[in-house]
Amino acid sequence: MSEPSPAPWPRLRLDDWAATRDTLHMWTQIVGKARMAQSPLVNHWWHSTLYVSARGLTTGTFPAGSGMVDVELDLVDHRLLARSSNGGHRGFALEGQSVARFYEQTLEVLTALGVDPVFQPSPNEVDPAVPFAEDTAAREYDGDAAHLFWQQLVRVDRVLGEFRARFAGKVSPVHFYWGSMDMACTRFSGRSAPPHPGGAPNCADWVMVEAYDRELSSCGFWPGGGDEGAFYAYAYPTPEGFVERPVSVGEYSTELGEFVLPYEVAAESDDPEATVLTFLQQTYEAAADLAGWDRAALEVDPGRLDAHRYRRGQDGP
Known part of the structure; x- marks a missing residue:
């Protein structure tokens, strides 16, 4: 079957x-x-x-x-x-x-x-x-659209959670950040990073310095960058050769300064979750390999406990 x-x-x-x-x-x-x-x-x-x-x-x-x-x-x-x-x-x-x-x-x-x-x-x-x-101007709220956006985030949360489980080093929760209105998950090499230059609109530079004070590879999804939103991936600091690194899905955007996979491309693929995971894994490997991360120490098999997982019909507790 x-x-x-x-x-x-x-x-x-x-x-x-x-x-x-x-x-x-x-x-x-x-x-x-x-x-x-x-x-x-x-x-x-x-x-x-x-x-x-x-x-x-x-x-x-x-x-x-x-x-x-x-x-x-x-x-x-x-x-x-x-x-x-x-x-x-x-x-x-x-x-x-x-x-x-x-x-x-x-x-x-x-x-x-x-x-x-x-x-x-x-x-x-x-x-x-x-x-x-x-901000007293009348604002629009389409409940059906807001509900659909949340349903998108449910899918994104699941796939980012699966990706997060592959990493044993320091890694952020899968979270929604309200400043840029995006879902994100960030991995860290364990090394410090140069002070971030800042520059986000109406956001103090020291806020960005705190956010980027360690070497990282970050990915996520936001409602921009494509007709239906986009997945993104970047590294800070950006290692030499990162921009030119080939990936099988998505591409590097010089305008945005990060790899981008339009949501609609993933949604129309035969297996959206697998498509997004491929994008996340390949862009992470680009950052980790080019910056010399200790991948053997930082990565883990998320299925390592499957042999011990209780399944219906088994004997025992």
Whole structure:
């Protein structure tokens, strides 16, 4: 019997949801900043990111008073939901509204749950960076498009998680970073890196120095770079020969300064997950080989415990 075909990946053209994408970008910035402001600093800003959940995007738990709070953008029922470890919960509907109104409602919810939401009240890595409270123009929110985008992120989270499992060295969580609105996973060689030059719009250079203070190979997905978004991969610092390294899927973009695989190319392939994994593996190998990483020490077989995994029908516990 032949293997069943992989489930098709969701399709969403950027031109069809650009306004909603920009709205969602601002909302994730506000929620992400709230988590960052309450959490102790973790290297590379890992204390500030969001994560894909079974309903949308979540902060995960973060400190609030003597307890914990989490905030979720539920992209199934289209609500912001916040819950406290003391049993409190608050929320409001996600709908077309100004960024200022979303900001106001989010602060009200957090304050009611005992969070003191003090953070820079304007977006980063965008230009212009209109302060949240002053962004009073009506914003579009297409719930169906937001739901489809989340379904894309579910697929991306799965494939990045599988790729992450192949590495035994220091590696980031698979996370959603609200500054550039992308899913990412970053591997590290263990060596230091030269100070990053910065240059991101409305983002202090020292922020980028903290993010890139170790030699790395990074990959991910963002809703740009293709008709339906794109997977990307880059190295910092960029080793000599990286730009010219051939890959079997995707190509190097001189405009973006990284390897790019359009989402639609992966989605239309016979096996999207395998296509993306090939892109991620080949671009990582380009970075690791050319920079002389100790691959034998840093890589691991993610299936090494399969022989010990319990399977239905086996004897034993």
